[in-house]
Amino acid sequence: MSFSYYGPLCTEVYNATKPVGHSLGGDIEFYRDYLKNCNGRILEAMSGSGRMLIPLLEAGLKVDGLDYSKDMLDSCRALCGKRGLPMPELFAADLETLDLPYRYEVIIIAAGSLLLIQDRQASIKALRNLYQHLEPGGRLVLDLFLPDVTNTTSHYSGTSTVQLPDGDTITMESKDIEVNMLQQYKVSLIRYEKWRHGTLIATELQQLELRWYGVEELRMILEQIGFIDVVVYADFDPNQAPSRSDQKFVFEATRGMPSEVGSLSGQSVNESTAP
Numbered sequence: 001m002s003f004s005y006y007g008p009l010c011t012e013v014y015n016a017t018k019p020v021g022h023s024l025g026g027d028i029e030f031y032r033d034y035l036k037n038c039n040g041r042i043l044e045a046m047s048g049s050g051r052m053l054i055p056l057l058e059a060g061l062k063v064d065g066l067d068y069s070k071d072m073l074d075s076c077r078a079l080c081g082k083r084g085l086p087m088p089e090l091f092a093a094d095l096e097t098l099d100l101p102y103r104y105e106v107i108i109i110a111a112g113s114l115l116l117i118q119d120r121q122a123s124i125k126a127l128r129n130l131y132q133h134l135e136p137g138g139r140l141v142l143d144l145f146l147p148d149v150t151n152t153t154s155h156y157s158g159t160s161t162v163q164l165p166d167g168d169t170i171t172m173e174s175k176d177i178e179v180n181m182l183q184q185y186k187v188s189l190i191r192y193e194k195w196r197h198g199t200l201i202a203t204e205l206q207q208l209e210l211r212w213y214g215v216e217e218l219r220m221i222l223e224q225i226g227f228i229d230v231v232v233y234a235d236f237d238p239n240q241a242p243s244r245s246d247q248k249f250v251f252e253a254t255r256g257m258p259s260e261v262g263s264l265s266g267q268s269v270n271e272s273t274a275p
Contacts, residue, residue: 006069009192009204011049013170014072016162020054020079025248027110027143028052030236032059034141040105045095045130046113049075057085064102065090095126103135109142112248118185118209124221131225134255140227143236143250144218147210149179149186169195174208185211215242215249227253 006014023029032055035042040062047053047065049072056063057080065088067073073090080087091100095117107130117123130140162170171193178187187209194202213221215232222230234240234247242249 005206006048006067006072007204007206008071009170009194009202010190010206011069011071011075012164012194013162013172013192014051015049015075015079016164016170018051020050022051024111026236027248028055030250031108031110031141032056032061035061035063035106035108038062038105040135040138041102043100043102043104043107043133045107045109046116047076047090048072048113050079052108052110053088054079054083054085057088058083064088064100064104066093066095066098066100068092068094095129096122098126098129098133100133103133104138105135106139106141107134109140112143112145114142114144115147115210115212116208118187118211120183120211123211124225127221128225131227131255136255136257138255140222140253140255141250143248144213145248146212146245147186149181149212167196168201171195184213185209218251222251222253226256228256229254 018024021028028051031052035056036059038061042056042061042063043066044053044056044063045066047067048069050065053063053065053076065073065076067076067090070092073092076090077087093100114123114126117126127140134140159171159173162172164170173191174188176186176188178185180186187207190206190208192202192204192206193200219230219232230251230253231238232242232252233250234242234244236248236250
């Protein structure tokens with residue numbers, strides 16, 4: 001048994017609890033409407049097993065998928081096949097070393113998935129790579145949330161059970177093992193156990209890391225990478241400014257045309273960027 005990053009059991013739980021088309025606060029409806037007038041290629045980074053990607057394909061959009069987890073991408077392929085969809089281009093790749101053959105009109109990151117990159121410099125490098133994979137004038141659109149870290153004196157633990165369609169059961173035990181308010185991240189350990197007719201048949205450990213960003217902090221990071229026209233709004237409503245910590249925050253940022261990219265694109269983004 002070893003630590004996994006969205007391995008087979010985690011993927012099964014994800015598919016059972018966040019199936020294809022399961023909207024998180026209206027995010028699928030938002031991205032589907034936002035992208036409906038796109039003429040070029042679209043990339044969903046950190047696309048997982050297709051919760052968002054497949055509804056976008058069913059809406060007639062040309063969307064590629066990208067994820068680090070091969071288990072998630074294999075599940076996405078299987079789900080596309082069951083629906084009779086043309087197989088999308090799915091890339092198993094690390095955002096830190098991203099080098100895809102296409103440039104995109106829009107790149108999206110849904111469900112706060114950027115938070116899964118714990119190391120701050122790694123997340124900045126990932127954003128730089130996504131910038132380079134946009135066409136001039138292309139847009140990055142992502143949503144984020146603030147994790148619940150209100151209790152830093154004791155580590156939260158909890159258990160839950162997921163019943164699978166084939167009758168098997170997966171139990172999960174989650175425990176926060178580190179909360180670092182200064183560096184803005186928390187680490188949880190999740191143990192998955194798969195049971196069949198009362199017999200344990202598989203076990204998996206996942207170390208889940210979340211790094212959060214202040215609204216203005218991420219805006220500055222995007223601008224220093226070279227993005228222009230960065231706008232932020234709350235709960236998928238372009239007319240609603242962020243006002244509470246329990247909202248979801250949507251960032252839109254544009255890769256400038258060559259003549260529009262100023263000196264900011266040459267600046268470094270380092271640990272001194274204020275939250």
